[in-house]
Amino acid sequence: MLKKVALLLCTALCVTSLTGCGGSKKETDGIKYYSLEEINLSFGVDEYPSNPMLVGNDLYYVTTVYPDYPHKYYDDMAMLDQKLGGTDSGISDDSNIEDTPVVTEEPAKDDSEEGKDKATTEPSDDDLIGDMDDVFGDDKPENIAEPAVTDAPEGDAAPADDAEAVDDAVVDDAVSDGSTEDNAKTYDGDPSKGDPGINTYDDLNKKYSDYKTKMILWKYNMEKQKSDSVLETEMENGNIDGMNIEDDGSITLVERLYEYDMATSESKTEVELVNYGTDGTEKSKTSLNDQFKDFDSDTFCINNVIFDKDGGMIVSYGEKSICKLDKNGKSEWDITADNYLDGIVIDRNSDIIISYYNDDGGAIFAKVDCNKKAVGDPIKGISDDKKSSYSMLSGNPDYDLLLKDGNSLFSYDEKTSTKAEMLKWIDCGLVGNMVDKIFPLKDGGFVCSYSDSDGNSKFGILKESENQSVAASKQVITMASAYVDSMAQQKIIEFNKKSDKYKIECKNYENEDDPSAKLASDIVAGNIPDIIDVSGVDINNFAAKGIFEDLSSYMEKDDKIKDNYFVDGLLDATKIDGKQYFLMKYFNIITLAGKASELGKYKDGWTVKDVIDYYNSKPKGTQLLEGDCKDNVFNTLFSNEINSYINWETGEVSFNGEAFKNMLDFCNGFPQEYNYDDAQDTHTLIKDNKLLLSAAYIGSTEEIQVYKGLFNNDVEYVGYPTSDGYGSYISPNMSYAISSSSKHKDAAWEFIKSIMTSEDATNDHMGMMPVSSAAFEEMVKRDSTKESYTDDLGNKVEPRTSSYGYGDYEVNIGPATDDEIQTLRDLIKKSSGVLINSNSAMTMITEEVDKFFAGDKKLEEIVDVLQDKMVKYVNENK
């Protein structure tokens, strides 16, 4: 009996597993090569294409045309700014954002995506500067000084070729800021010439009410390669959220108009469904406001509108809502999801698929069940609980679903629950994160919209072609990377274009559970990449194993990249045992800041004991760091100090010593978790002597000023506690090493050199400092200038005026003083090494120490276990 049941079960299992998985073969060799052909569309200075849509062979898109204000307008505005006491151009910028939502919307999304990716690949930084988030919110610290400036995406500012940069410098800036600032840039406005009768922005708007923003719908015919305007609509402060073009050429738009009342700070939103005839005349207009649940005129926003076959609309709005409107704009159903919605598409089978991020930051895709009015289970094969891997592209007739990530385009097959890679963006000369929409063409290939290296929105056709590098018989140079960000992708594309001998191919470890370990095992297997992106790699371990080539000899031979090419003192900090294993393009300094009046004596470094003594001398309840908790304090005191408990020569470790025990005891005195709910802001805490230290992530003199402000001019960068020397560390960005067994070392060096020497057109280093001393000096000069000038690249440099703050607290960010510059230089010179970012020992220790912090185990037990394990670890690795 039992036998029969078991046999039955087993056969059943085999059969189900066979049928369930038999067909799901992974198509790894389905990758095709495409070449990008840009669609040449001529635009005015202020026009940017948006809302692309492919109907048959026609590409529809919308451009926004801003009014050509006279100089007087800027005079008036400047005067008004002065009158209202604005500290910066914030308000005018704000209004500009609203003028061009179409453009800002898309790069802003990229921004968040990239931020996320960064966060997942470089959390070690987060670790150390974890509490920075509290000061600066979710944005990356580099944005701090320009809180009021538009949310220009970091990725957008990707540097352009030098030549281009000179020509387009003016346009560049405007575009990369996603606003029409260029007018303001070319003509600043002279407050003294302003019209004294204008006292409010209302007055200003009224005076110039004749100048209207226009939106034009174009139709581009692929065969004729020509654009015709189809429709023109005047729209002040409006946005086209959705667009549908029927087969007969009639057009339906979902327009969202808003008015902002400066006086009351309230805005009014009006959502309208407008039908146009084939000739562009308005046929009908319906207000949709009443169709949305909890419509709030002040805050209402639409994320996405998709039209189905019958002309009905699926609208995702607000934070978590989706509704279905019929052709006439009547609501059919309305669903509120559990999570914040990200994307929404209709797949081949006319099912509505949404994507959202779960609490762990994983991207989940799910079908909307229209009958049950509920969001279904995560779709297998693409949803990932932990990782935010893919984002959806518009539904297409040829594939169940199209997905993209930063590296590739995928198609998803619902039947087998598998995805297949279709192309690698980089092979097409595209930066993955910059690709916005993609539409398959009937005869193969795609039309896509993307932002180019200058941040301009472009359209292009991807045509299937042979493998370019094979065709040009280029030598393939492989680069291993835990994560290739947009900037690096851009550089690789540029290098590949320029070089006629070599082609860089990325080997991406992004989707590996443990990129460092996977890379290691690949190296063991002999699949050694030529170039290794060292971010996210256990640098010390790899260096000790002889995997990296010492670059010193290449620098000696090189005519440009020599020691004096770099900022003073920088190379020494990145050397390991006197060898230059990697070079980086940008860097930040990571250190601890405290009050100079109290910590002056430690300005050349302090020890863990000093920290403990200092803290204990303060009254109870004082915070040591922002977001005080056991883990945080432990990481601060320990993560870069791990080697002081280890003697790598003799293999002795001292985790059972008093020093370590005292430190653990000290950390254990802090709360298990920081209570963010009734937390005060950093500035108040410091002012009231309730907060002693702040983790500083420094990328320019801006942060120096921020910390001066936070500490009320009483700031000392004491650094992280360390047993020897001074504890500020370098956090490298775009850092590369050559593998010692590469067969193409010279080519690899050429690539590194091209990265090192490539110039950034916009002079914006995205909150990081350039390693080249020339660029660094340029940055310093720019930051410290009190008068505007035009730099060598033709960029106009303004004296820095910005501010940083929250609530009632604000610090003005002005031109850097000599003192501040000197502080920055000193910090660089004094920094003692590179931030340790990945280390299995650290993982082991944290795991164990957490048990102590959680109260599961006693200190003695922990220390004993750690000592035992670390002896093994150290001796294995010594």
Added chain:
Amino acid sequence: MDIQQKKKVKKRLKSVAFLTPSGLGVLTFFVIPFFVVIYFSLLDNPIQKNFVGISNYGELISNVAFQNAAMNTLVFSVIAVPMAVLLSMLLAMLLECNLPGKSRFRTVFLSPLMVPVASVILVWQVMFSMNGALNEIVRFWGGTPVDWLDSKYNQLIVLSLFLWKNLGYNMILFMSGLANIPDDLIEVAKLEGAGSWKIFWRIKMRYLSPTIFFVAILSLINSFKIFREVYLLTGGYPYGNIYYLQHFMNNQFENLDYQKLSTAAVIMCVVMIIIIGILFLIENKFGKEVEE
């Protein structure tokens, strides 16, 4: 003479033919690569490949972690293998006493063999982790809970796991060994007035000695295989005495340290050859006695 020789050659050829598939496989997958391993153990670095002679061996033997690992492995084998032999022999004898439901018992004792490693880990974790069942009992009786897997008791846990897995199989070997002892021999001995102790030592043990040898070898293999469970239970760097040579080698593989790994592999291999050689010599001696 000629025919004899021809026959001999033919016979040899035939025997070689049967051995060829396996022999070739073993040669390509184990033996030849092993020479490469020896070669590796004489280099300083898999990438630069400088010949350094036997300095790796000196370094490794003086390495504290290696010494520790080797010692632990040795101690575990020395404790676990005899225990496995003894306990399974006792179990076999117990069952051989014509207990009711003998075959049921046999099935039950064999059952650990089929439990997947992962579920074994699951259950063992539920039992012995910091918040596990055993600590609940300890707490109930007012004791302080212990993180068993990270304590000095962890060797016992591993030992219990090892015995649990292997006793059943060994027991069956012994049962058959016992069954092979000619009954009349024991009868005769009894008639001659030999005590049960004497019968056990003089007759049973002698007949069992090949089985003991066989069980010992199997237990030795399995004592190395227990690493799988230990690794899944406690990771790459377990506390105290359950850090074995396999851990050392596994970690070296992950650390990309080919030299230490290869050197350790060679040393282990040599030691094994010596141990097995000795075991064979002993077995040959005993085995001859039985056959006499």
Added chain:
Amino acid sequence: MRRKKKVFRVFGTLLALVFAIVFIYPTIVTLANSFMSSTEISSHYGKVFTSDDENSQWWNQKPDKDTTYKNDKVKIRIIPDKVTLSQFAGVLFKSPEYLFKFWNSMKLTMPILIFQILVALGASYSFARFKGRIKEMIFFLYIILMLMPYQVTLVPNFMVANWMGTINTYWSIILPGVFSPFSVFLLTKYMRRIPSSFVEAAKIDGAGEWKIFSRIYIPLCKGAIVSVAILVFIDYWNMVEQPLIMLSDTDKHPLSVFLAQINQGEVGLAFAVASIYIIPCILLFLYSEEYLVEGIAYSGGLKG
């Protein structure tokens, strides 16, 4: 005297019973717990896995962990509060990846099993039938190889796989598996027991080596073959190290590796998956226990 014997028997039975309970307990726990609902499981065992959950590697560190409700007490339960097949339903219908991995396990284990036995039969026949100094040496080499922990053969295996370009394919595990000396050892031990009179008789009948091999040895070895097959199957069915090292693509991993890893995350389904995973073993066991015992018994009976 008789009474003593009786007492002894009762005592012995009790002792065996105690042993039996200890031995079967983990199996019962696994099977019984698979009939609990996921929530029941996590409320029973949740606490066990909270501290082990901390495999907080740098790339997936999350600043704040969600603190879901976990029962303070850990209870090993045999009888579910409510018998439910929800775990199985979850595994079978909602998580096809488990079935996928199950199939992976099959794809890995079956070829190894079949070919290892085939190859080993030839080799052990050769070892058993023909003797000589060189043969003895080779056999000794096999024993040494068999005794080596996987970690020792790891580098050679890895190198060969790399050299053959089979890394990240099943071949990298199957090929070394096929030539594993373990079954050669066991089968040889068994075949050496076959009395030479059988062979002589066959020879007189004019049988060639192949006939002797296929008509006499193999039928006689049936029990041993089955018992070796079971051992080999169980060994490879449970493999963890090989896939971890050879298969970088986690989609290709067998259920054993996957199971070892879900222990930490999805305890709720782990027992059901483990139970499903046991089924082939139980099946093998139930169908061939007699052979197994017989096979084990004979192979151990004589010296090598």
